[in-house]
Amino acid sequence: MNICLAGVLDADALQAVRAALMHASFADGASTAGWHASKVKHNLQATHDAAAQRVHQALMRHPLFRSAVLPSKLRTPLFSRYLPGMSYGRHVDDAMMGGAMPLRTDIAITVFLSDPASYDGGELIIESHSGDTRYKLDAGQAIVYPATTIHQVAPVTRGERLAAVLWVQSLVREPSRREILFDIDTARRMLWEKAGKQATPEFDLLSKSYANLVRSWSEP
Numbered sequence: 001m002n003i004c005l006a007g008v009l010d011a012d013a014l015q016a017v018r019a020a021l022m023h024a025s026f027a028d029g030a031s032t033a034g035w036h037a038s039k040v041k042h043n044l045q046a047t048h049d050a051a052a053q054r055v056h057q058a059l060m061r062h063p064l065f066r067s068a069v070l071p072s073k074l075r076t077p078l079f080s081r082y083l084p085g086m087s088y089g090r091h092v093d094d095a096m097m098g099g100a101m102p103l104r105t106d107i108a109i110t111v112f113l114s115d116p117a118s119y120d121g122g123e124l125i126i127e128s129h130s131g132d133t134r135y136k137l138d139a140g141q142a143i144v145y146p147a148t149t150i151h152q153v154a155p156v157t158r159g160e161r162l163a164a165v166l167w168v169q170s171l172v173r174e175p176s177r178r179e180i181l182f183d184i185d186t187a188r189r190m191l192w193e194k195a196g197k198q199a200t201p202e203f204d205l206l207s208k209s210y211a212n213l214v215r216s217w218s219e220p
Contacts, residue, residue: 001179002126002133002145003068008058008111009140017113020051021162026081033091040089043153044081052077055111055164059142067185068144070178070214073103073169077111082122082161088153090127097167104169108147111164112137119159126151146175171218181217184210 009017029045030038055077059065075097082088096102110124116136123134124143127150134154135143145151147167172178188206195203 001068001175001182002135002143003064004135004137005059005062005064005142005144007140008062008065008142009055009113011140013054013058014113014140017051017054017164018162020048020054021046021079021113024048024051024079026079029080029088032078034094037088037091037094040087040091040152043086043088044083046079046081047076048079051079051164055166059109059111065142065144068178068182069107069168070171070181070218071168072171072219075103075105075167077164077166079113080161080163080165082119082153082156084156084158087121087155090150090152092150093147093167103167104173105147105167106170106173106175107144107168108151109142109144109164109166109168110135111142111166112139113162113164114160115139119161120157121154122156122161123154124151125154148175171214173219174217177213177217181210181213184213 024046026044026046029043030041032045033041056074093105093108095105097105116138123136126133126135126145137143170178172181184206188203188210191200191203191206
């Protein structure tokens with residue numbers, strides 16, 4: 001389940017992240033990739049505590065992110081920079097990341113930081129049995145997708161593509177179960193709005209089922 005998140009970073013947060021990254025030290029991104037992905041990863045990468053905190057907090061405040069992802073643990077965001085000629089070929093993310101305190105990578109997130117008109121190419125391409133889907137979102141928007149997929153970043157041919165990337169361990173490991181919970185949560189929120197923002201018997205039953213399924217399916 002791929003979900004686009006609008007308004008993750010507002011104009012002020014986006015400006016603050018960009019300004020912080022002007023002082024970050026970018027290095028060869030292949031150094032943080034797995035042994036096979038490193039062969040096709042051609043970008044620059046940096047960490048920055050203040051910028052990472054901004055992105056982390058913005059995601060955790062986003063109601064659609066919390067509903068769709070059910071986050072348990074978030075990896076500290078990395079910041080990737082693609083200049084003309086750079087790309088990230090077809091790969092699948094490592095199942096575990098984090099060294100001594102490993103995190104299971106259930107979900108991957110890309111937060112776009114560059115205006116899409118400022119660069120050519122650089123689309124995030126996610127493969128599926130129904131075909132490839134290409135994403136090049138507005139600055140401040142994000143795409144959430146299963147880390148289990150084969151994906152790539154198309155070559156940048158003009159300008160600079162800047163993005164934050166991170167991974168999430170969900171409370172619910174199984175993607176199909178997360179989708180069921182997301183649908184139930186969406187339905188109960190729609191009922192709440194239709195009833196004038198108050199509970200109804202239907203809302204209560206959906207909330208009961210939602211809570212009990214989370215109890216049954218969640219992992220520590």
